[in-house]
Amino acid sequence: MVLGEGDYKYELVESWAKLPEGWVFSLVSDVAIDSKGRIYAFTRGKHPVIVFDQEGNFVTSWGYGEFGISPNLVSQSHGIFIDPDDKVYLTDAYQHVVRRYTLLGEMEQQWGTPGVPGVTYYRREFNMPTGVAMGPEEKIYISDGYGNRCIHKYTPTGEHILTWGDAGNGPGEFAVVHNIGCDKTGRVLVCDRENDRVQIFDPDGKHMETWEDVIAPGDVWITDDNTVYVVEQGGGGGRVSVFSPEGELLSRFAGSQGGVLEAPHGICVDGEGSVYVAEIGSGNQGQRLQKFARRQ
Numbered sequence: 001m002v003l004g005e006g007d008y009k010y011e012l013v014e015s016w017a018k019l020p021e022g023w024v025f026s027l028v029s030d031v032a033i034d035s036k037g038r039i040y041a042f043t044r045g046k047h048p049v050i051v052f053d054q055e056g057n058f059v060t061s062w063g064y065g066e067f068g069i070s071p072n073l074v075s076q077s078h079g080i081f082i083d084p085d086d087k088v089y090l091t092d093a094y095q096h097v098v099r100r101y102t103l104l105g106e107m108e109q110q111w112g113t114p115g116v117p118g119v120t121y122y123r124r125e126f127n128m129p130t131g132v133a134m135g136p137e138e139k140i141y142i143s144d145g146y147g148n149r150c151i152h153k154y155t156p157t158g159e160h161i162l163t164w165g166d167a168g169n170g171p172g173e174f175a176v177v178h179n180i181g182c183d184k185t186g187r188v189l190v191c192d193r194e195n196d197r198v199q200i201f202d203p204d205g206k207h208m209e210t211w212e213d214v215i216a217p218g219d220v221w222i223t224d225d226n227t228v229y230v231v232e233q234g235g236g237g238g239r240v241s242v243f244s245p246e247g248e249l250l251s252r253f254a255g256s257q258g259g260v261l262e263a264p265h266g267i268c269v270d271g272e273g274s275v276y277v278a279e280i281g282s283g284n285q286g287q288r289l290q291k292f293a294r295r296q
Helices: none
Strands: 002-005 008-013 028-033 039-043 049-052 058-062 077-082 088-092 097-101 107-111 131-134 140-144 150-154 160-164 177-182 188-192 197-201 207-211 217-222 228-232 239-243 249-254 264-269 275-279 288-294
Touching: 008 249, 028 288, 039 077, 039 275, 077 131, 088 131, 140 177, 140 188, 150 177, 188 217, 197 217, 228 264, 239 264
Parallel strands: 028 077, 028 264, 131 177, 177 217, 217 264
Antiparallel strands: 002 008, 002 249, 008 288, 028 039, 028 275, 039 049, 049 058, 077 088, 088 097, 097 107, 131 140, 140 150, 150 160, 177 188, 188 197, 197 207, 217 228, 228 239, 239 249, 264 275, 275 288
C-alpha cells in the first residue's frame, strides 16, 4: 500500500524492527537517530532504550533501572533527542528529570530532582517534562509539558537562560507542551497537543505564527532543508503530516489507511527520507516501532 501523496510517498516496511527472542515492545514513546544512522526507540517497558541498525537488526539496549519498568521506580519515558555530537537526551515525565547520556548509556548530566516536581506557580524545572531540542547555536530547549506548560532555554552546559509560556489557549500559551523541535533558522516548533496546533517561536520565545492543520500533535521532526514532519495522535488512529517550512501541507497519511498507525507518539526521519514512528498503541495493541520507506 502506498501512503502519502506528491513527492512524499511511503510504504510500510513489514516487521522492520527485529527484537531478541522473547522480547516485546512496550509503549514506544519516542524515536531518534544518531550520526551513524542507528535508530533509538525509547520505551516504557523493561528495555527502555533499544537500538537498531538501518536494517532493523537489534544492536543493544540500555536504561534498565533508570527508566521504564524496574523495581521501586515510578517512571514515564517520554522524549528522546540525539544532538550533533551524539549525546542522548531523555525525558521522564513522572521522575521530573532530563538526563544526558553517551551512546553507550553512560549518564553525563541530569537536570531536575528525581521524583520532585517543580513548583508550577513559579514554573520551576521540571513538572512532567516531555522533550528536548537544540537550536543551530547549540542552545538547548526543554518542553516542560504536562505540569508547567512552558519552554525552558539553556546554554550547552545546562545554564538556564530563559523560560516562556503559561497555561491557556492564546498565542504563547499551552494546554500540554507535548514535544519540541528546532529548524536550521533557529525557529522553535512546539507541539501544543490539547490545543490542536503547532506554535512557532523565535529563539527568544517571541511568538511568530501558529499552524492549526493538525489534530493532537505529539511530536515534530525537522529535516536539514527545514521540511517539518508532525506525528498526530488524532485523525483516525493517528497520522503523519509533512509540511513545508512555511506551513503548506505537502503530504499526509493516517492510521485509518489499513490500520498502519495505532496512537503514534514520536517520529524521526533518516537521511534517505524514511520515516520511523513510535507508537504507544491502544490497550495491548499497536505498541511498536515502525519504518515507512520513502518511495523515490
